[in-house]
Amino acid sequence: MGGRMGGFFAGRTLVDLGHALRNGDESATGLVRRALESIDADRNADPTLNAFVTVDREGAEAAARRADAELASGVDRGPLHGVPVAVKDIIDVAGLPTGMGSAHFTGHVAETDAACVTMLRDAGAVIVGKTGTHEFAYGGTGDVSVNGPVRNPHDRERMSGGSSAGSAAAVAAGMVPLALGTDTGGSVRIPAAFCGIAGFKPAFDVLPTGGVFPLAASFDHVGLLAGSADDCRIAYQALTGLAEAAPSPVDGGAGPGGAPSVGWIEPLVADPEVVRVVRAAFPDAPSERLDLDEIRRVFRAIQESEAYDVHAERVEKAPELYQRVTLERLEQSARTPGWRFVRAVRARERIAREVAELLERYDLLALPTLPITAPRIGETEGPFGPHIPMLVSLTCPFNLVGLPALSVPVGTVHGMPVGAQLVTRRGAENILFEAAARLTDGRPG
């Protein structure tokens, strides 16, 4: 595991960086240089993490100079001002290629910024480049892409997880303190958990998806990857203007010392070691059940129908440009019948009510982010079953119902990071972030 967390930003929080920028210890141009050095250092490693597919040296340096000039003249855009950020390669950044991890988009350059990128720039962030994505974001492994696999900083023979693979690896390796990802079934939280960082998927539609290549419009979310839950909170607040309001736990829900009440969702199929480590972080949480098997089927019927709608013409005209695994998934997606979609939409409404009822009784729901630790690159099946359905099994429920969900590291199993997932109701994000910060503070090491 040598070299992991080796980048400049490892262990440096947004608060640290903000202080350094404002007391003159650092400059935005200096931070960009640190980011580029960390990226370059890894590019020369063998094997490289392969986190970035495009690095925009000139654009980043120019943006950093502007950020420095603004700060010098008294214009302060807040906690992301002058902070280097990486952007997943299905999100448009004007003037840079958007490759989607696919040969279909070789040479494709975005003309305008995605709406979420505009928000980043307005908050003063400095975009350093585009990070590798699972092809068209249609997969949770991160090793299926025309750009090759993204590797896990904790073990380069293992998957980063995906689909926001490079964003997670770049943050975990300390190349940048913050990255944008997207999450349709878990694509922010999965690689965050596998790579030992924090990943936050806001409530549906809070961060706009304009300029983001769609996977399944009903479930597509823009999300954030950072070193800690608190950095996710700071970035989320900076982008959305969410006030740092005092959390308001549910009536009678607050535990001892005003701590929020937590309900534990029992995973269906999982590595018992992973479950044990995550469960230990919530020793007092009563066990609750969701029909995770049904939820996954409902999620899948909608996702497959919407995904094939996006790709039908490409599959027809140029199937050979897809990675084999992606083409197979799309061909299977084409076969989901319409009546199953109709049923799934109806079931979704019922499931949303069931989850909402749980969140009337608890401030938070807790469960593992993933049922396993990161598998080896290229592996499609492990001791607990095939990866494709399993990787999203604990994250996709909260895309189906569109609730805020956060993955935070809570320990290791077999030497690899394990993430706990916290879920709350829309509008209660502060409770989520506060509980996660407490969780991380309290963990050993």
Next chain:
Amino acid sequence: MGGRMGGFFAGRTLVDLGHALRNGDESATGLVRRALESIDADRNADPTLNAFVTVDREGAEAAARRADAELASGVDRGPLHGVPVAVKDIIDVAGLPTGMGSAHFTGHVAETDAACVTMLRDAGAVIVGKTGTHEFAYGGTGDVSVNGPVRNPHDRERMSGGSSAGSAAAVAAGMVPLALGTDTGGSVRIPAAFCGIAGFKPAFDVLPTGGVFPLAASFDHVGLLAGSADDCRIAYQALTGLAEAAPSPVDGGAGPGGAPSVGWIEPLVADPEVVRVVRAAFPDAPSERLDLDEIRRVFRAIQESEAYDVHAERVEKAPELYQRVTLERLEQSARTPGWRFVRAVRARERIAREVAELLERYDLLALPTLPITAPRIGETEGPFGPHIPMLVSLTCPFNLVGLPALSVPVGTVHGMPVGAQLVTRRGAENILFEAAARLTDGRPG
């Protein structure tokens, strides 16, 4: 064509009946007796029209006695008070069988009234029985049912049209002055046009569908069949409380003499004689185009997916109970892919905007209700193509977009009735009824 329009109610309007009931020339019990006599007379005909599948003599007579008692005591429920009405056999009437035209529901008796039946009863109507439906309302011919074909009063070797087959035949033959039907792709307007009566499909969701067996929930409408457009208006107003407000034509849209402006929608494939007769009723209407071919494909993708959702378990467990044609349609419906459904839902929104734009320029849109006259019973294809897609081609657009649409008789071709279809925006129903009444007044004979 001997014997057609032979029933008591032929040529008697709701206004006529209302006067007779209130001046003592008729009683509700007398009207029920007239209805039952007309029904019985046809039952003994060879071949029978086969309009009714259940006749509720006792229930109808009891309801009529109550209606008479109420009127005598000064309780007047309005224009439907004491009026005999027939109800399509996919609509629940408490205590009577709801057969759906299918062996799947042999012996099935409804426990409660459908919401629209409750509205009928509250308006004082007397329900005399249930009328034959195309099996599960999934077809426009009216000759596919465990109860056998419903025949056209204008030529008993020809189809009534469907799926509200018996409701149209019963009104056209003068057995009742009014009937309830349902219309998912044209199932009120099609048999109304084939049988030479008026049929009105209100805007989506105006008449409730609770207690009506679903065909495709996005498109299912309850509608009205009567001898004239004016009777449809009277019944619609009685059920919904729609005020007899002065029509308000679109700005600058009113033609000479304050007549509403009309845009003509050109049919795609149609018997030119049918088009000529209907077009002659709107000589000054400018021609407009809708992509009727695309609209039918979009309609079909949604209808098939929703219909198979309703039937999946029945097809799996007891396919042999379906009529062969229905089973084939359902098996085909099962194969509509989910991604086509997703695309159709998106296309529907665009099409709704296109139609709404036309209705910003015109008070009304006019087109034939059907591209052909009633084919022979059992025929599946004619000189203008296969019947299944063709029969709904001009009616389904207004299920897709949920607008009020009315079919009124405007003449005959090959000796069979031809209907004109008028469409308007939600809330402008009075313009529609007034234009239709004027149209009917003006036609020869």
